[in-house]
Amino acid sequence: DAGVIQSPRHEVTEMGQEVTLRCKPISGHNSLFWYRQTMMRGLELLIYFNNNVPIDDSGMPEDRFSAKMPNASFSTLKIQPSEPRDSAVYFCASSSASWESLYFGPGTRLLVL
């Protein structure tokens, strides 16, 4: 299994631009999570899906952030418009039945200038 796949690995954009991050979870996993890592706050949960349905998006910072999971093998996290304070590493993770089976992707390092 290739693990959780994220693209792009690095993204540099200018303030005001739209950014789309992509994630392919591990096949057979029914939960998908989007996390953001910053020095000050560590790993923050932004949103998670169960069986493609958004369950809790209380961690999404603002209306500028949106996430979709159109099918079991694909999810996107979109930021529109992007701001410099959105600069962080964004991780996608998927799991099956337990936290021990939570697998993270390699992350997307986002820099908004």
Add this chain to the structure above:
Amino acid sequence: DQQVKQNSPSLSVQEGRISILNCDYTNSMFDYFLWYKKYPAEGPTFLISISSIKDKNEDGRFTVFLNKSAKHLSLHIVPSQPGDSAVYFCAASAGGGNKLTFGTGTQLKVEL
């Protein structure tokens, strides 16, 4: 409001000695705790876990201790090896729920 706190951003230990990483939590509903390890340019990976019904769980060189009254847990690595150099995240969940709350991480450096 940081419900899981790792107050030491970094720790340096000599090879062969014990590494002790600490974690404190504020939410009394947390009943399951995990440690994840993260290397540069990679995502975190699961290391070890403990349920609130236990006070200790051991897996090879790694042992996690839980003190519920103090809302404190620690990860012991004995003996420490250079390959253990990584960022370690403490995480907690409540009531079997789907939310895992992470701390800010501790950068461990094991020196030769």
